Amino acid sequence: MKKIMAVMLAAAISASLCACSGAELEKTHAEEHEAIQVVLVQNKEDGQDQPSAEEGEAEVSEDAYAGWFDDAVFVGDSVSVKLQNYVEPDSMLGDAEFLCAVSLGYNNSLWELDRKGNVHPLYKGKKVTVDEGIKQTKKKKVFIMLGMNDIGMGVDFAIDGMKTLTDRIMEKNPGVQIYIQSVTPMLKNTKRSDQLNNKNIALFNEQAKEICKQRGYEYIDVASSVDDGHGNLLYDNCGDSGYMGLHFSNAGCEKWVKCLKAFAASKDSA
Numbered sequence: 001m002k003k004i005m006a007v008m009l010a011a012a013i014s015a016s017l018c019a020c021s022g023a024e025l026e027k028t029h030a031e032e033h034e035a036i037q038v039v040l041v042q043n044k045e046d047g048q049d050q051p052s053a054e055e056g057e058a059e060v061s062e063d064a065y066a067g068w069f070d071d072a073v074f075v076g077d078s079v080s081v082k083l084q085n086y087v088e089p090d091s092m093l094g095d096a097e098f099l100c101a102v103s104l105g106y107n108n109s110l111w112e113l114d115r116k117g118n119v120h121p122l123y124k125g126k127k128v129t130v131d132e133g134i135k136q137t138k139k140k141k142v143f144i145m146l147g148m149n150d151i152g153m154g155v156d157f158a159i160d161g162m163k164t165l166t167d168r169i170m171e172k173n174p175g176v177q178i179y180i181q182s183v184t185p186m187l188k189n190t191k192r193s194d195q196l197n198n199k200n201i202a203l204f205n206e207q208a209k210e211i212c213k214q215r216g217y218e219y220i221d222v223a224s225s226v227d228d229g230h231g232n233l234l235y236d237n238c239g240d241s242g243y244m245g246l247h248f249s250n251a252g253c254e255k256w257v258k259c260l261k262a263f264a265a266s267k268d269s270a
Contacts, residue, residue: 065261065264065265065268066091066092066093066094066261067094068094068261068264068267068268069093069094069095069096069141069260069264070094070095070096071095071139071140071141072093072094072096072097072139072140072141072142072143073096073097073098073099073133073134073137073139073141073142073143074093074096074097074098074099074100074143074144074145075098075099075100075104075121075130075134075142075143075144075145075146076098076099076100076104076144076145076146076181077100077101077102077103077104077105077145077146077148077149078100078101078102078103078104078247079145079148079184079246079247079248080098080100080145081098081100081101081102082239082247082248082253083098083100083248083253083256083257084098084100086248086250086253086254086257087253087257092257093257093260096139097123097137097139098121099121099123099128099130099133099134099137100121101119101120101121101122102119103119103149104119104120104121104146104149105146105147105148105149105150105158105161106146106147106150106158106161106162106164106165107150107153107157107158107160107161107164108149109129109130109146109161109165110129110161110164110165110168113127113128113129121133123136123137124136130165130168130169131165131168131169131171131172131173132172134169134172134173134176135172135173139176140175140176140177141176141177141179142169142173142176142177142178142179143179143181143220143260144165144166144178144179144180144181145180145181145182145183145184145222146161146162146165146183147162147183147201147204147208148183148184148196148201148246150162151183151195151196151200151201151204152192152194152195152196153194153195154195155195155200155203155204155207158204159204159207159208159211162180162208162211163211166178166215166217177217177218178215178217178218179217179218179219179220180208180209180211180212180217180218180219180220181220181222182205182208182209182219182220182221182222182223182224183201183204183205183208183223184201184222184223184226184227184233184246184248185198185201185202185223185226185227185231185232185233185246186198186201186232186233186244186245186246187232187233187235187238187241187245187246188228188230188232188233189245190244190245190246198231198232199231201223201231202223202231205221205223220259220260220263221259222256222259222260225255225256225258225259226248226252226255226256233245233246233252234252236249236251236252237249237251237252237255238252239252
C-alpha cells in the first residue's frame with residue numbers, strides 16, 4: 001500500500017512542477033520531499049539497502065582505497081542519501097561523512113536556517129547550512145552532487161546556484177578541495193513536466209565541468225559509470241523505476257563506489 005501511494009504521489013508531483021513558482025514551488029518541493037522519503041523507507045523495508053553476496057565480494061579488492069576518503073564529506077540530495085545508506089554500514093568509503101538531505105539543491109542550500117520549508121542537512125542531530133556543516137566536520141575533501149533539484153527550473157538556474165554555493169564553501173572553509181560529481185541521468189522514458197530531463201542534465205554537466213577547470217575544482221564523471229551508453233540511467237542501476245526513475249539500486253551504488261575508488265586510485269598514483 002505504501003508503494004502504491006508513493007507512486008501516485010510522485011507522479012502527481014512530477015506532473016505539476018512546471019506550473020509552480022514562488023510559494024507554490026516551495027509547497028511542491030515539500031510534497032516531493034515527502035514522496036521521496038516514502039520511497040527511501042519502502043526501499044529499505046524491501047531489503048534493497050542490504051548488499052548482496054556478489055556486491056560484498058566486489059568491494060573486497062577495493063578496500064585499500066576506502067581510507068582515501070577518511071577526510072571527505074559528501075554533499076548531496078536524495079540520490080546521495082541512498083549512497084550514504086549503502087556505504088556506511090561497511091565503511092566502504094572509510095570515515096567519510098555525509099551532509100545530504102532529500103530535495104536539497106544548490107539554490108535551496110543557500111536559504112537561511114530559519115526559512116520555512118528549508119531542507120538543510122543534519123549534522124550531529126542539528127540542521128546546518130552546507131558551508132557551516134563542512135566547517136564543523138573539519139574535512140578537507142568536499143564531494144558535491146547537487147543539481148537534480150535545480151535543473152527542473154533551468155540549467156542556468158542550477159549553474160548560478162552551483163557558483164554561489166561553492167563560493168560560500170570556499171569562503172568559510174579556506175583550503176578545502178572541491179570535487180564536483182556529475183549529476184546522474186534518469187531512465188530513458190521518464191516523463192516530467194518541468195525542465196529536468198537527460199538532455200539538460202548532460203548540458204548542466206558540460207557547464208559544470210568547464211567551471212571546475214576555471215576554478216580549480218576537480219570534476220568526477222559518475223554519470224557515465226551508471227548510464228546505458230546513450231546518456232540514460234541503466235535500468236538495472238535504478239532503484240525506483242516505478243516512481244521517479246532517477247534513484248539508485250544497490251547495483252548503481254556499487255558502480256558509483258567503484259567510480260569513486262578508481263578516482264582515488266588515480267590520485268594516489270599521480
